[in-house]
Amino acid sequence: MDALDQRLLDEFQRGFPLTSRPYAEIATRLEVSEAEVIDRLRRLTDDGAVRRVGAVFRPNRVGASTLAALAVPPERLEDVAGLVGAFAEVNHNYAREHWLNLWFVVTAPDAERVAQVLAEIATLTGLTPLDLRLERDFHVDLGFRLWN
Template identity: 45%
Template sequence: MDDTPVLDTLDRAIINTLQHGLPICPRPYRQVAEQLGIDEATLLQRLVSLMDAGMLTRFGPLFQIEKMGGRFCLAAMSVPEEQFEDVARLVNAFPEVAHNYQRQHQLNMWFVVACPDPQAIQTTLERIETATGLAVLAMPKEKEFFVNLYLPA
């Protein structure tokens, strides 16, 4: 039996609608729910269910840190499999690390470093190298892309 979660029409409508952002008002979820023809409690319950099922892995704002004077940098490391969990704990302990993913690749640990000023990126990556004893490959953003996922209803 296949346990893969299936998105129904309402789940798809919720995801599609929320990609346009939340309204700035006292009850943004209620306003979105009304737009979808449901109540606020149903919308919130559906979001929790989508997160619990792993259909959504993150739900939150995206900031253009550069407009605030800061920088993001994608980074990757080649971590021996037997050390992966320990190295992940070390990397994730840095407050500048926004998120961290394991990949099936020679570069098997990918993470994003976010700093309030551009000079702090290099310093942070050097501190991570020192803490882990492993080289960090920095991949600073050259161009910004906005990718939206719209699901057919």
């Protein structure tokens, strides 16, 4: 990852341009071509550095979502994380040092599909997800400086 990749990720995780050609605006700010911005984002996605480029909405304002957790035997953690992360409805998953050691967010068009994804994960993994539905929301800004 070079300095331009770092700037692209750091400077546009918030304040993504809401225009008809956002990549052109980003390119202008970075002093490169629109094609280069698109190519870099595609490569970063293919390499796993970026999961997706898109809007983030407040929970349950558009569709339905839940935070879920699994207690995964340590020797299965990487495999189970791969299975969970393969669902299009899973925004991200991450390991934690806790008996519930794999956490993930499921977002879908409706609560029925969220429940279906959790059931499919249970069937695929043989593990029962803990469904931690939102009771009260708090705004947490997940953007942070990636590099100095």
